[in-house]
Amino acid sequence: MSTILAYTSPARGHLYPAVAILDELRRRGHRVAVRTLASEVPAMLARGFQAAPIAPDIEAISHDDWRAGNPRAALRRNVKVFTQRAHHDANDLDQAIRAERPDAVLVDVNAWGAVAAAEAWGGPWATFCPYPLPLPSRDVPPFGPGLPLARGRLGRMRDRLLRPIVLGTLERVMIPPINRVRAQRGLSAHRMIGEAFGRTALLLYLTAEPFEYTRTDWPDNIVMVGPGTWEPPVEPPSWLDQIDRPLVLVTTSSEFQDDARLVRTAFEALADEPVVVVATLPGGDPATVRVPANGRLATFIPHGPVLDRAVCAVTHGGMGATQKALARGVPVCAVPFGRDQYEVARRVEAARAGSRLPATRLNRDRLRAKVREAMTMAEGARRIQQAFAAAGGASAAVDAIETRLLNAYRAAPS
Template identity: 30%
Template sequence: MPAYLLCSPPIYGHLQPIVDLGRGLRQRGASVTVLTGRKYEDLVLQSGLAFAPLPGEVDFDDDDLDAWLPGRDKMHGLAAVRYGMIGMFARVIPGQWRAVEALLGSGSFDAIIGEASFTGLAPYLARAPKDRLPVVGVSAVPVIMASVDAAPFGTALQPGTSGLARARNAALNAFLLRGPFRPVELAVKEAMAEVGVAPSGVSFFDFAYRSFDLLFQLSVEGLEYPRRELPDTVSFVGPLRAGGPSGADLPGWWGDLQSGRPVVHVSQGTIDNVDLSRLLVPTLRALAEEDVLVVAATGGRPIADVVTAMGGRLPSNARVAQFLPYDELLPLCDVFVTNGGFGGVQRALAAGIPLVVAGSTEEKPEVAARVQWAGCGVDLRTGTPRPGKVLAAVRRVLGETSYRQASETLRDEIRVLPDPIDVISDALDRLVAGR
């Protein structure tokens, strides 16, 4: 029985695919230990996996990032991106690595699987392959690798295909690495020095793509900008497969989804849902007079909070729940209005659903830009759209068949791929046997 160590930062959107992968590997006969934050111990254990906690100095609550990154709410643009990268992915390297090192010293593993943003593996990956276990990466976010074919990650600019666009991309990449993002590189260098490891010379943005033995991108090429520099060790394997009917109790209004009206789903996810006035409330207001059914998921927030935010009354065409089973819901939807969480976007595309995206935090503006580039939705280019802007975008997506067609093309691209867990499991078997 192979034994694998899976590592993820304590961020739900990054961890959930790792847990799903771990569950799949366990079903295929592997022993799996997951290293992540204590908040998610129950999630790991309930999946039948062994749990190992990150030390307190690198364990944060993804529902309260303001406590981990004080002042982040006052930052915007590249400054906010830089601040988040340093706080969540650079200065955590020593603590994450020490946790990995302790587990390797006390357990017997055949390989390590790291979520691509788990930078605590950088000191281990600095060793020669013959002096370490096989290490593969799994990426649950868009590709961030610098390229002449794409604008720098964080700018949310369309890549362009002309010679002028490529020159712009190259100039922007050079400028950002030497200017606004240089503090990120310095923070990584300092973190590596703290654990006695020389920097590899690979930039922060290229780390996952040039350091892991293999990297599995949990998306499809049709949703990603082409990059000539992308190594052949990187594979697009599509999002993890749905697990079938959830068995969860459906709300009493579920039958309304079969009324014949277009169904518009709106969600702010499970993390960026503290302020429901950012997207959920504007969408309910925007569509209150439309001949559609609006289905909102609060991501755990009490439904009463939505009622209060709406002034004490929900529109007659609104249906609200804390959580909804996406495997049953999305095939019944005509549009998904989202703040751009990559996992939710991929699940919508796996069902062939076009999108309206309003993202402004973490990687969400980049997700929104890719949705528009792929033609499968509209990028509102803000995380706090006004109702009128939401209304116009939903009408556009419902009225123009090209959005649905583009989404269905990506759905078909996803469907023809083999099960990603089979692909990753087979690759691990080969790496372990080769070692």
């Protein structure tokens, strides 16, 4: 039996996708230790993991990118958050390694300090990524603005011209603070953003093609296993069984980004449609929302039971909510507000698994039209559902952990 230590950043959207992998590790006889949000420790203990909270100083540093006036300013604010957390999560992982004495470590890619600490530790370690990977490729547009896939010679020329501009901005903002974190651990500096994902023998990427763009230059250490769709085992509300019309689920970010207007606009847009609109608002104030006769609003509702009956999911473009819908064959109307959501929304559109409406163009009439458009794309959503299932999920992830980390490390000469 091996001990696997998993370490997450302070976001449910990063813990929940990893839970099925941790469950599978435990099912195969491994001892699983977890460091995550304090509020989620009881749930992780109930699953049989050795769980403890990350340092409170980490949770105290929250995102404020929604205050930024443009995407570049938002990126700088997010990088500042990750850098501020890095000092704490590096030391936090050190302490966890001393306490748990793991055989391998699995780290959330957003915990920059913990990633550096895992590399400096010297034992086998892996990372997992539950959002679009900002990995440069000759086959896809430069990451960030959610550009459409190149078509023909002019499209490829566009990518060649924009790649150094867009990628250069990303690297100028991200690489210096990452290297400062690495220098504190005596690690070599990164020259390019792609190097940040290549230091580990294994990066578990929680998606699959063709929702992720097909590339010919994937690094060998990246294994796509499909999304993690676990959610807390909460009893669905009793009123759900009383609904006899098609459902539309509306979701917003679990980390505050001032996106409550998506719920307000969805209720207005769909008030006269022959559907019931079920909306969740975990990061906002429900008192600011007027609920129509065909609407239901809650801070949290388990998405699974709603999606099992849904004809469309309206998401903020978050990778977790979007992939959870597609994993059930439900088409998506993605309304990105920022962060990686532009890339998620564009992938929905490119896969013909739904529609895309930038938040800057969000209004009642446009959203109604985009929801209707998404509802015609169930076939594309089912195609993605099948691709996600074929990727192997938690079983494929644990196969990779066992073969690429545990077995390879044992077989290496001392």
